[in-house]
Amino acid sequence: MPTRATERRSAPADTEPPEASEPPASPYAFFHPRVVRVRRLSPSLVRVVLHCPELSGLVSGGGDQRFKLFLPRPGQTVPVLPETTDDQWYARWRAMDPRVRGVMRTYTVSGARPDEAELDVDFALHGDLGPASRWAQAARPGDRVSVLAPVATDNGGVDFRPPAGTDWMLLTGDETALPALASILAGLPAGTRVKALIEVAHPEDRLPLPTTADAEVTWLVRDPAAPDRTAGVLAALAATPFPAGTPYAWLAGEAACVRAQRRHLTGERGMPRGAITFSGYWRLGRTEDQLLDEAAAAAAGS
Structure with missing residues (x-):
C-alpha cells in the first residue's frame, strides 16, 4: 500500500477469486x-x-x-x-x-x-x-x-514490524495515529513492555486502548496556543525513562513532529536508526493532494 504520497498497484475488480492455495494476483x-x-x-x-x-x-x-x-x-x-x-x-x-x-x-x-x-x-x-x-x-x-x-x-501497507529480539517498544502518535495505535496495542502479546506517548487536541480524545501488553500510556493534551507544535511531545519524550534492553520505536503523526522525535531518539537517546519506524501521516499546512503533486514533480525532475 502506498505511503501518504506514493503509488501502489491494485487488482482488477472483476477478476475471479483465486484458488484457496494460490496467492492473489495483486495484494x-x-x-x-x-x-x-x-x-x-x-x-x-x-x-x-x-x-x-x-x-x-x-x-x-x-x-x-x-x-x-x-x-x-x-x-x-x-x-x-x-x-x-x-x-x-x-x-x-x-x-x-x-x-x-x-x-x-x-x-x-x-x-x-x-x-x-x-x-x-x-x-x-x-x-x-x-x-x-x-x-x-x-x-x-x-x-x-x-x-x-x-x-x-x-x-x-504495514510499517509496524518490530524485529526479533526486541525487548521493549516506544509508540508515539497524535490523534491521526490513534486507529493504528489502538490496533497495535490490541494485537501485542501479553506482557510486551511498551511506552506510549499520545498527543490529542482535547481531553475527551483520550479513548480506551484495550491491551494485554504491559503498556504505560501517557496522554498529552495539546496547547492550541503553543507556537511550536513539536515542543510538548519532545519535552515529554525527553523526560521519559527508557527501559534496559533492545528497543523498537514506531512514530506517526504530523510530519515535522515525527522528524523531530526521530532526531531526538537517534541523537540524544542513541537509538539505532534501524530500530525506528516513522511515518508522517500528514503535514501541517499541506494537503495530501499537494504532497502527491510535489512527489510527482520530484519524480519527473529526477
Missing part, C-alpha cells in the same frame, strides 16, 4: 461500499462504518494497515475513478481532471469484520476542515465511496 483490490453507520467517538474523531458484500475478502497484514479511500467531489454521489482497475490505475487517476476525479486519502484500517463485510474508518477532524473532514461530518447511511484495500496479508 490490493477496489471495493465500492456504502456508509451504514456513523458515530462520533470524541471531539476530534468520527467513525464511519462501510459495507459491501465484497468486503468479506478484505484482510489486514498488521496493526497499522493502510488503505486508500476515494470520496466524491461536491455535487457528485459517487467518486469518479478511471474505468480501468489494473496496475495503471494510479497513473490514469493522476491524468484525470483534478476537479472531477475522486478525492483520494490514505487511512488506517480501524476495524474490519469480514463476517459482516464491514470496514471501520476513523476520521481525525482537523481545524482546517479539508474535504475528508467535511465529508465525514456530513456522512449519512447510504453515501457511497470507493476503497483500495488489501486482499492479502503480505501487501506492503
Whole structure:
C-alpha cells in the first residue's frame, strides 16, 4: 500500500477469486461500499462504518494497515475513478481532471469484520476542515465511496514490524495515529513492555486502548496556543525513562513532529536508526493532494 504520497498497484475488480492455495494476483483490490453507520467517538474523531458484500475478502497484514479511500467531489454521489482497475490505475487517476476525479486519502484500517463485510474508518477532524473532514461530518447511511484495500496479508501497507529480539517498544502518535495505535496495542502479546506517548487536541480524545501488553500510556493534551507544535511531545519524550534492553520505536503523526522525535531518539537517546519506524501521516499546512503533486514533480525532475 502506498505511503501518504506514493503509488501502489491494485487488482482488477472483476477478476475471479483465486484458488484457496494460490496467492492473489495483486495484494490490493477496489471495493465500492456504502456508509451504514456513523458515530462520533470524541471531539476530534468520527467513525464511519462501510459495507459491501465484497468486503468479506478484505484482510489486514498488521496493526497499522493502510488503505486508500476515494470520496466524491461536491455535487457528485459517487467518486469518479478511471474505468480501468489494473496496475495503471494510479497513473490514469493522476491524468484525470483534478476537479472531477475522486478525492483520494490514505487511512488506517480501524476495524474490519469480514463476517459482516464491514470496514471501520476513523476520521481525525482537523481545524482546517479539508474535504475528508467535511465529508465525514456530513456522512449519512447510504453515501457511497470507493476503497483500495488489501486482499492479502503480505501487501506492503504495514510499517509496524518490530524485529526479533526486541525487548521493549516506544509508540508515539497524535490523534491521526490513534486507529493504528489502538490496533497495535490490541494485537501485542501479553506482557510486551511498551511506552506510549499520545498527543490529542482535547481531553475527551483520550479513548480506551484495550491491551494485554504491559503498556504505560501517557496522554498529552495539546496547547492550541503553543507556537511550536513539536515542543510538548519532545519535552515529554525527553523526560521519559527508557527501559534496559533492545528497543523498537514506531512514530506517526504530523510530519515535522515525527522528524523531530526521530532526531531526538537517534541523537540524544542513541537509538539505532534501524530500530525506528516513522511515518508522517500528514503535514501541517499541506494537503495530501499537494504532497502527491510535489512527489510527482520530484519524480519527473529526477
